[in-house]
Amino acid sequence: MSTVDRSVPTAGVHSPLPVGVLLAAAFLIVLLVGMGFPRLVTPFDPLVSDVAATLQPPNAQHWLGTDRIGRDVLSRVVYGARYSLLIGLASMIVSLAIGLAVGLFAGLSNRFADEAASRVFDVLSAFPPTLLSLLIVTSLGQGIVNIAIAVGIAGIPKFGRVLRSQALVVRRADYVTHAVSFGLSRTRIFLRHVLPNVLVAVPVIATIDIGSAIIAVSGLSFLGLGPQPPTPEWGVMLAEGRDVLRVAWWPSVFPGLAITVTVLSFAVIGRFLQRKFEVRA
Amino acid sequence: MRELRRKIATRLLTGLLVLWLAATVAFIAIHALPGRIEDVLAGDLSYPGLREAIAAQWGLNHSLQWQYGQFLLRLAHGDLGTSFVMQQPVLDVLRSQLAPTMQLAVSAGVLALGLAIVVATVTAGSESRWSGRIASFVEITFTSTPVFWLGMLLLVAFSFELRLFPVSGANGWRALVLPAVTLALPTTGVLSQVMRESIEAALSKPFVTTIRARGVSELVLRARHVLRHALLPVVTLGGWLIGSLLGGAVITEKMFGRPGIGSVTLTAVTSQDVPVVLAVVLLAAFVHVVMSTLLDIAYLFIDPRLRSQ
Numbered sequence: 001m002s003t004v005d006r007s008v009p010t011a012g013v014h015s016p017l018p019v020g021v022l023l024a025a026a027f028l029i030v031l032l033v034g035m036g037f038p039r040l041v042t043p044f045d046p047l048v049s050d051v052a053a054t055l056q057p058p059n060a061q062h063w064l065g066t067d068r069i070g071r072d073v074l075s076r077v078v079y080g081a082r083y084s085l086l087i088g089l090a091s092m093i094v095s096l097a098i099g100l101a102v103g104l105f106a107g108l109s110n111r112f113a114d115e116a117a118s119r120v121f122d123v124l125s126a127f128p129p130t131l132l133s134l135l136i137v138t139s140l141g142q143g144i145v146n147i148a149i150a151v152g153i154a155g156i157p158k159f160g161r162v163l164r165s166q167a168l169v170v171r172r173a174d175y176v177t178h179a180v181s182f183g184l185s186r187t188r189i190f191l192r193h194v195l196p197n198v199l200v201a202v203p204v205i206a207t208i209d210i211g212s213a214i215i216a217v218s219g220l221s222f223l224g225l226g227p228q229p230p231t232p233e234w235g236v237m238l239a240e241g242r243d244v245l246r247v248a249w250w251p252s253v254f255p256g257l258a259i260t261v262t263v264l265s266f267a268v269i270g271r272f273l274q275r276k277f278e279v280r281a
Numbered sequence: 282m283r284e285l286r287r288k289i290a291t292r293l294l295t296g297l298l299v300l301w302l303a304a305t306v307a308f309i310a311i312h313a314l315p316g317r318i319e320d321v322l323a324g325d326l327s328y329p330g331l332r333e334a335i336a337a338q339w340g341l342n343h344s345l346q347w348q349y350g351q352f353l354l355r356l357a358h359g360d361l362g363t364s365f366v367m368q369q370p371v372l373d374v375l376r377s378q379l380a381p382t383m384q385l386a387v388s389a390g391v392l393a394l395g396l397a398i399v400v401a402t403v404t405a406g407s408e409s410r411w412s413g414r415i416a417s418f419v420e421i422t423f424t425s426t427p428v429f430w431l432g433m434l435l436l437v438a439f440s441f442e443l444r445l446f447p448v449s450g451a452n453g454w455r456a457l458v459l460p461a462v463t464l465a466l467p468t469t470g471v472l473s474q475v476m477r478e479s480i481e482a483a484l485s486k487p488f489v490t491t492i493r494a495r496g497v498s499e500l501v502l503r504a505r506h507v508l509r510h511a512l513l514p515v516v517t518l519g520g521w522l523i524g525s526l527l528g529g530a531v532i533t534e535k536m537f538g539r540p541g542i543g544s545v546t547l548t549a550v551t552s553q554d555v556p557v558v559l560a561v562v563l564l565a566a567f568v569h570v571v572m573s574t575l576l577d578i579a580y581l582f583i584d585p586r587l588r589s590q
Contacts, residue, residue, distance in 0.1 A: 131561060238433070257430075
């Protein structure tokens with residue numbers, strides 16, 4: 001394997017945070033504040049349309065312009081963060097919960113169980129994630145909860161594989177051998193030594209992967225399978241904006257920019273955490 | 282040579298196993314759904330004789346084991362069932378739509394690979410310099426960009442403003458450019474990151490020092506000697522690449538109003554045409570498994586070190 005890794009040793013606790021990470025964190029903090037207190041950012045209601053002001057380009061009153069029926073794009077983007085982020089988070093929790101359970105089981109039990117679990121991951125990842133989600137949505141039906149489940153199930157193998165290999169590493173670690181040699185009970189070793197060290201990886205993997213969950217969820221919404229108009233969800237807004245793209249770019253460019261910058265911020269922070277905590281993903 | 286043959290046989294068997302499991306998962310999924318199978322497969326449709334036709338095709342009055350056996354047997358014969366919405370065999374529906382999707386996926390795949398190779402070869406090992414930082418930032422930005430938004434940006438710029446390419450449709454190569462670029466760029470970002478890492482790993486090997494000592498130029502060194510090593514790990518991404526191209530094709534086709542498997546799938550999803558969606562998903566899994574099996578075997582031939590392990 002690549003033994004020469006120039007990045008790890010310098011990423012010590014006291015080294016200053018890279019500018020990119022700071023910017024990303026700042027953006028996410030602003031986004032979270034906007035999600036919690038949207039009135040701080042915008043005075044407009046995301047659902048109320050102003051027929052006297054349709055398709056206005058960005059201006060002093062409507063910073064990001066208005067959409068086809070005169071709703072303020074900025075306030076729709078801000079309120080939309082609630083939907084897009086929360087659905088993304090929900091789907092990630094689905095993948096994480098199942099991936100963690102199966103990954104731990106695979107990494108910690110005997111070789112046969114490990115093989116079986118690995119084949120399960122192989123099978124799930126043989127289906128392209130988008131198509132698998134589409135199949136699940138077809139059978140469960142459309143809607144917010146179902147797209148979260150669909151994207152969550154498609155994400156299981158990714159989490160499961162990483163957590164399995166993390167469990168394998170921890171299992172063979174010296175401190176576990178040590179604990180065994182002290183005659184500690186299996187339960188105690190699992191709860192006090194193995195589990196915490198596997199769980200360290202979770203926030204890192206979660207930060208790296210929540211972005212792809214957000215993209216997948218907004219993709220299904222864009223296709224019209226998730227939240228329905230007039231919900232201010234980013235994917236829905238993009239689908240609505242697409243219809244007026246020829247005459248107005250702002251109703252679709254800004255929600256898309258919101259998705260991209262959000263996902264980018266999570267990716268930058270995730271990569272930073274990954275290097276810092278030396279988690280393989 | 283015997284070792285090699287054994288490895289190939291194992292890999293083929295694993296591939297078959299995964300295919301069989303995938304089909305089984307699909308079978309279980311249909312049976313695990315709430316409601317009777319006739320209702321699940323019929324979706325919102327209802328016309329006289331429909332439920333009887335489904336019951337006959339799936340053998341619903343037989344035992345579950347028999348149904349499962351029939352299901353596998355039909356798949357093995359390439360029978361993917363009937364679309365009850367379109368009232369024709371799924372395979373015929375898909376076959377007629379295969380060409381535009383293949384055009385899109387293959388051109389996007391080639392574009393993504395080509396771009397990633399060039400970018401990664403030129404910028405590897407320069408993370409401390411601006412070129413490396415910029416490339417790295419651009420890559421991570423593209424991987425964070427949803428295809429449907431990228432498609433819109435390209436439409437605004439190249440179709441509405443510059444009028445270089447048509448807005449939608451699938452006539453001629455001009456109509457293919459924007460969808461292929463849209464589908465390729467996010468994939469390029471991922472591929473290029475992986476390639477850069479493996480090129481950087483290869484650059485730190487002793488053989489590179491030897492070649493450099495011979496006075497070979499940096500570009501020749503990278504293109505002729507390092508790239509080969511660096512491409513090996515990328516081969517393992519082949520399966521992922523196919524999956525992401527096929528999945529992305531659904532959204533890209535919708536975005537650009539192109540005909541193809543993606544459009545068919547999407548229509549099937551909204552009209553709850555389960556047999557069609559199921560067939561597309563199983564076919565994609567089939568392509569994925571076959572390709573990654575072949576790639577893994579090719580890997581054994583390309584890299585002699587793997588044969589003896």
